[in-house]
Amino acid sequence: MLAVSDLKIHYRTLAGAVKALDGVSFSVADGEIMGLAGESGCGKSTLGKALIRLEERMQYVGGQVTLDDKVLPIADDKAMNPYRFSEVSIVPQYAMSALNPTRRIGRMIDELLEARGLKGATLRPELERRLAILGLTPDVLGMYPIELSGGMKQRVVMVLSTLLDPSLLIADEVTSALDVASQKKVAGALVEFRDRGYVKSMIVVTHDLAILAQVADSIMIMYAGKLAEKAPTRTIVDAPAHPYTRLLLGSLPEVGIRFEEKRLPGIKGRPPSLLSPPTGCRFRDRCPLAFDKCAEEPPFIEIAPDHQVACWKADTHAQG
């Protein structure tokens, strides 16, 4: 189980610190797939990366991350090393480019395992078995990345990332660059691996709420470096309480909705700059429900079991 409390990560820039994660607390239970969604720049990818490796310009400011009762030393690059791959693993945004183009896939995987002090040969049968589960034949190990389609590469990287049965897997926009058919296969693969216990819990970072509605047990919505709402998937989709979640869902075209018949509204404006974020509710400027009280920052509180929202009006209209 993963528990994150009051995590703060800033980016160092010439203009000052960009507060990409500004005090984020949540937990993911064993066997849970948590979806993490929001607009670009909301901090969702930063959160995913922070749990495994801080980039050079990312700065740990505060907070604690616990995985299976052990505190993850996320601020210490060296101390994190034993946890990476074996306890926490990631499928990066462009998994396609994570593969070395000059190596056959099998050899690349062997080299990678050797670097970790493991024998490629002993893990080979398991590797082939898992590839088969995702519909890939052992032949792919003898191929170069260029010979595989984007969806196949994505699945290869998934098998590789989870080979040591990590406790937590972060899947960062793994379906975004794929077309519908491959997207569905990768989505199915995520659920399959969780069901088989190869990964205990997962954070699926994406801007595609429709995919999350298919695979996630719970969905967490972020806005401008803060949490806006977290609830079981059905609640988020059918009865969202935060105005931002509602607008986000309302702007999704679905097969069956036509411009001629129903013009979908967008969300006016842009998210605020995180160099000097506004005080109070950060969604205030774009929110149709904003009132005086929104000048104070709304707490992220539970309005129903497992349903947390940061909005002053959430209570009233969740019931009404």
Place this chain on the structure above:
Amino acid sequence: MLKVENVSKVFRSGAFGGKKKRVIHDVDFEVKPGEVVSLIGESGSGKTTVGRMILRLTSVSEGRITFDGEDVSALKGASLKGYYRRVQGVFQDPFSSFNPIFKVGRVFRTIRREFLSDLDQATWEERLTGALNAVGLEVAALDKFPHQMSGGQLQRLLIARALVLDIRLLVADEIISMLDASTRIDVLNLLGDLKRQGLSIIFVTHDLALGNYISDRIIILQKGVIVEMGATDRVFGDPQHPYTRSLLDAVPHLHERWSEEELKDLGLVADTARFGGHLIEHRENHLVRVYS
């Protein structure tokens, strides 16, 4: 207006161009004024290549493309310029269409120099303001650098750039795939408004929901072959070709969750491609490929 007549595209590769690969097979369709036609397919289906042939960014190997009866491949010099006054494209990555060291207004100055140098300043400014207003931007936006604007704003600027030319056809190639859900819909609604004013649009996408939202007609491409085409409600409401059906089944819906079998079904959609056969009229305004 635009007719794509039995067009094929053959790419050559290898040291002396000895290997041939046919990526578009006998594609045939028409776009009428004020019509939005979606070209839908997976990666490698040839949808982008069709768009690029219409924009003359790549040559046509067989067949021909005509605009108002004129063969597009034969255009040169002034007549080609005339064609680009009427037909323009906008592409997937808005950031790659702008030079990051110059302000965004530069693309408009280039357009004026190349195409509209005969306009006097007042008429030009009027036109520019009109085009910017049509996409919901202020003239002040021209004084910004690309990094100061969002992807959606840049994409709208590029549409405005096409609009100052009085275009009649816009080829929009995956123009919203890189945008956020919240800004996506703004750009889509803008295309819808422009269509109402008589602009024809070829909307290239792999996203069936977006194609469905905006288009009058849908063309489904599989490995360079049209497998099904017709009015949007017919193709999506009553899909006939197994490929169209499998694509529609793979679209995730918000309020309807796939069953466990559906989700874990690894049925390899793309491998069902079959060449040959011919398009027949299933019913009015709905063509389906059948194999005898």
